[in-house]
Amino acid sequence: xxxxxxxxxxxxxxxxxxxxxxxxxxxxxxxxxxxxxxxxxxxxxxxxxxxxxxxxxxxxxxxxxxxxxxxxxxxxxxxxxxxxxxxxxxxxxxxxxxxxxxxxxxxxxxxxxxxxxxxxxxxxxxxxxxxxxxxxxxxxxxxxxxxxxxxxxxxxxxxxxxxxxxxxxxxxxxxxxxxxxxxxxxxxxxxxxxxxxxxxxxxxxxxxxxxxxxxxxxxxxxxxxxxxxxxxxxxxxxxxxxxxxxxxxxxxxxxxxxxxxxxxxxxxxxxxxxxxxxxxxxxxxxxxxxxxxxxxxxxxxxxxxxxxxxxxxxxxxxxxxxxxxxxxxxxxxxxxxxxxxxxxxxxxxxxxxxxxxxxxxxxxxx
Ligand SMILES: NC(=O)c1ccc[n+]([C@@H]2O[C@H](COP(=O)([O-])OP(=O)(O)OC[C@H]3O[C@@H](n4cnc5c(N)ncnc54)[C@H](O)[C@@H]3O)[C@@H](O)[C@H]2O)c1
Ligand SMILES: CC(C)[C@H](C(=O)O)[C@@H](O)C(=O)O
Ligand SMILES: [Mg+2]
Numbered sequence: 001x002x003x004x005x006x007x008x009x010x011x012x013x014x015x016x017x018x019x020x021x022x023x024x025x026x027x028x029x030x031x032x033x034x035x036x037x038x039x040x041x042x043x044x045x046x047x048x049x050x051x052x053x054x055x056x057x058x059x060x061x062x063x064x065x066x067x068x069x070x071x072x073x074x075x076x077x078x079x080x081x082x083x084x085x086x087x088x089x090x091x092x093x094x095x096x097x098x099x100x101x102x103x104x105x106x107x108x109x110x111x112x113x114x115x116x117x118x119x120x121x122x123x124x125x126x127x128x129x130x131x132x133x134x135x136x137x138x139x140x141x142x143x144x145x146x147x148x149x150x151x152x153x154x155x156x157x158x159x160x161x162x163x164x165x166x167x168x169x170x171x172x173x174x175x176x177x178x179x180x181x182x183x184x185x186x187x188x189x190x191x192x193x194x195x196x197x198x199x200x201x202x203x204x205x206x207x208x209x210x211x212x213x214x215x216x217x218x219x220x221x222x223x224x225x226x227x228x229x230x231x232x233x234x235x236x237x238x239x240x241x242x243x244x245x246x247x248x249x250x251x252x253x254x255x256x257x258x259x260x261x262x263x264x265x266x267x268x269x270x271x272x273x274x275x276x277x278x279x280x281x282x283x284x285x286x287x288x289x290x291x292x293x294x295x296x297x298x299x300x301x302x303x304x305x306x307x308x309x310x311x312x313x314x315x316x317x318x319x320x321x322x323x324x325x326x327x328x329x330x331x332x333x334x335x336x337x338x339x340x341x342x343x344x345x346x347x348x349x350x351x352x353x354x355x356x357x358x359x360x361x362x363x364x365x366x
Contacts, residue, residue, distance in 0.1 A: 002035040003305055006066035008043040008059065008095075011088060012278025013288035014072020020290035020345040021070060021297045027349050028301070028310050031356045039066065043095065044074025044088035044278075054091025060098060068304040069095070070297060071273035076280045088278075097137050101263035101271050102163070103170045104134040104242065105299070108229075108249040108259060113323040117254030117331050120226065127230025128252055131174055134242025135159075135167040136263055139193070141239050159193045159238065164200045166266070171236035172208045181212040181233035185221045185241055197238065218245075225249055246275050255330040257289025260296035262303050270304045272296040282329075286340045289328040291318055294348065317351040 007022060009015040022038055029036045041059040048054055054074070063069050074088040084090065095101075109129045115122040143156030168184070175182045184201045186194035198215055205213045216224065218241045224231065225245060229252050237245065250256040256276040264270035274292030282288055294314060302311035325337065326347045332338040339347065 001305065001307070002037075003068070004037045004039060004066040005300075006059075006063045006069045007038050007040050008063075008069060008071045009040065009046070010043050010072040010074040010278065011045040011076045012073055012280050012283035014044070014074065014278055016072075016283070016286065016288050016341050017274065017290040017293035018070060018072040020341055021293040023345055024294050024314060024348055024352070025297050027352050028314060031313075031352065032307070032310050034307075034310075043071065043091045045076055045079045047091060048079060048082070048086055048088060052086075054086065054088050055094040055098075060095075063095070063099065068269070068300050069099075069271040070293075070300065071095075071271055072293065073274065073276065073278040075278045076283070093141055095271065096263055097142065099269065099271065100137060100265045101269075102135060102137045103167055103264050104136040105174070105262045105264065105303075106132040106134060106242070106246045106249075106259060106275055107299075108132065108246070108253060110253060111258070111319065111322055113319070113325075114254050114258075114331060117333060118252055120229075120252055124229065125252055129179075130229065130232040130249070131178065131234050132242055132246050132249065133167065133171040133174060133234055133236040134246065135163065135236075135238050136242075137239075138163040139239035157191065157193050159196060161196065161200065164197050165204065168197075168201055168204045168236060171234050172204060172211055175211050175234040176208070179233040180210060181214075183214050183216055183221070183232055183235050185216050185218050185235055185237040185245065187218050187241075188215070189217060193238070201236075221245065222248060226252070250275060255289060256292070257328065257330045258291050258295070260292050260294075260299055262296065262299040264303055268304050270300065272300040272304075286342060287329045287338075288341050289330050290341050290345055291328075294318065294345070313352065313355065314348075317348050317355065320351050321347045 009018045041062040074092050079088050110125045115125050118125045140155050140157045143158040146155050186197045188194040188198045250259045259275035261275050298311040298314040301307040328344050329338050
């Protein structure tokens with residue numbers, strides 16, 4: 001298979017974790033006889049510095065001529081005082097909107113060999129396997145008016161019926177492939193947009209009689225995510241609630257550095273990025289955990305390229321590296337057996353190569 005991947009490294013640890021992910025994809029391509037072409041583009045603070053724009057035309061053109069986008073992270077203290085149109089985060093919102101990537105899929109799954117890294121009890125963590133389906137191109141992030149003066153500021157939370165319908169349908173479809181349960185999270189006791197959201201979920205559920213549906217208010221959902229996370233299968237929610245709940249959910253697994261994401265539209269085109277940000281506090285030290293970004297490339301292979309075996313191979317290699325006790329600093333729990341970003345990625349690559357050798361030995365016996 002021949003595919004073009006646009007790589008937007010961004011800021012902070014973005015270049016470090018995307019470099020790790022590209023190395024892994026190159027190994028997978030070699031092993032499975034694919035041709036992945038990586039072309040680099042600029043976004044976020046790096047693009048502001050180079051082009052005076054957080055999402056330059058050149059980057060949009062590169063992504064339009066690609067089959068998928070791999071993104072690191074944007075933002076950092078250097079640009080925090082910039083006017084809002086020159087904030088790195090604007091580049092991220094703009095690329096999501098430009099490509100209509102309305103469905104942000106954020107899986108949260110316990111890693112059996114990492115149960116000790118979670119602040120929750122092991123028996124609570126081991127039951128965790130959920131998919132947060134976050135609406136990504138509407139809501140407060142995009143509503144107009146949005147402005148600030150010294151005396152007052154306004155943001156607008158607006159959702160159209162169509163925007164809610166398509167994300168809710170996506171959640172129901174995903175639940176059918178999983179354990180058949182959808183939890184819709186809203187604030188329907190206060191917000192008009194949430195009332196419409198809840199009505200639409202209730203309309204749509206009639207077409208999915210096989211799916212169990214529950215509504216939860218976002219405040220108590222935030223609490224239940226910690227007290228009984230194993231009860232969730234698919235969570236569907238609006239843009240900002242999904243942003244907050246997914247960072248909260250990362251605590252269950254042990255590190256924000258473990259959570260991947262896919263931002264997709266209906267035709268399968270997608271942008272793949274870790275849930276975490278540019279982590280300025282660890283950037284440039286070579287110690288970031290690249291697992292979330294590498295796992296995001298597995299989602300790319302699965303959702304945009306239909307390469308399920310290749311995706312599962314990456315996920316298995318990562319599981320094995322953890323089982324063998326190899327960790328980056330965020331998961332080390334103070335142990336001195338800590339690997340750098342590059343050393344940990346080397347372990348994943350060694351594991352992929354080992355699997356490849358054992359497969360060919362098995363093959364030679366057939
Ligand atoms: N998708 C994105 O590009 C994205 C997402 C979130 C935040 N941001 C931006 O990133 C900047 C920093 O935001 P923040 O500090 O609130 O959130 P963050 O996610 O960057 O970091 C939060 C904490 O988690 C740690 N962390 C995150 N990823 C890690 C990894 N892979 N390995 C090890 N530790 C990791 C960081 O060191 C930090 O202590 C801000 O400018 C924010 O707007 C960007
Ligand atoms: C950087 C920011 C705009 C972004 C968001 O809120 O969507 C980030 O937090 C994320 O989760 O991808
Ligand atoms: Mg976030």
